[in-house]
């Protein structure tokens with residue numbers, strides 16, 4: 001009897017997973033579970049959580065809390081609730097850490113880019129909005145859970161951190177339900193629980209200039225990994241690539257890097273840090289990562305050169321081979 005059980009159990013156990021369009025990108029969940037129905041229930045639970053967070057934190061949804069904050073916080077403190085307040089607080093901490101390279105008020109200018117419509121703000125418009133980009137203009141009241149902007153026209157957008165939060169929350173749900181092997185992904189952000197049952201997950205970092213090709217694969221378990229690239233949302237005009245990662249000092253897309261990858265224990269951090277390293281560039285970005293013992297980074301610059309943070313052993317002889325030629 002026992003023997004039969006042992007033999008039949010592994011036949012039922014398998015990977016359960018699904019990918020759905022959400023948050024303007026694709027969200028996917030893969031998990032190992034012995035029970036098919038329970039596995040599917042858990043997959044659904046992660047998607048439900050992702051939708052809940054999106055409805056709360058997306059600036060593209062009029063009824064979201066963050067849209068309410070953006071409409072009113074320049075006039076009065078707006079109640080945001082503990083969850084949103086805590087995430088905004090973490091975003092502001094990362095602004096301090098990165099000396100303003102990561103700044104959720106980038107949206108004051110950022111809102112005027114539409115990559116699908118291929119429209120961008122004029123120089124005058126950027127000039128007009130630029131003094132509204134400054135994370136120090138966001139004031140939080142932790143006791144009352146309110147947000148206030150210290151200047152008219154300030155806007156915040158959590159696009160550089162919310163997907164990391166979604167995958168972190170998704171993995172939390174799976175962990176407390178006893179799942180031991182899973183990967184949750186939202187766009188360029190993934191968080192792994194355990195490994196692929198004995199083997200690490202192999203995470204491919206895209207070649208920024210060759211669609212569908214992988215520049216480097218990294219074996220990871222129990223970690224988060226995020227990539228920010230200039231190929232996610234963009235349009236090209238007169239040889240210039242206008243993309244979605246904004247240099248807060250200028251209000252224009254950050255130059256010099258094609259993709260920045262960060263991995264480490266927490267997906268909220270890797271998400272915000274990959275955006276930050278992209279903005280800071282190879283030198284400043286990797287110097288920042290060197291100060292964070294749990295985090296590592298791989299940066300591909302505009303010449304296709306690959307750079308690794310100090311804690312990584314670059315693959316031999318391959319260190320500066322351009323991925324796109």
Ligand code: ADP
Pocket residue numbers: 101102103104106110157158159160161163186187188189227228229232244245246247248271272274275279
């Ligand atoms: P994705 O996973 O969507 O490719 P990233 O993690 O690279 O995104 O973050 C890009 C998003 O971050 C942009 O779409 C925008 O919403 C937001 N963002 C752009 N520039 C900044 C910045 N300097 N600081 C914080 N957030 C930013």
Ligand code: MG
Pocket residue numbers: 160161226227228270271272273274275276
């Ligand atoms: Mg990011």
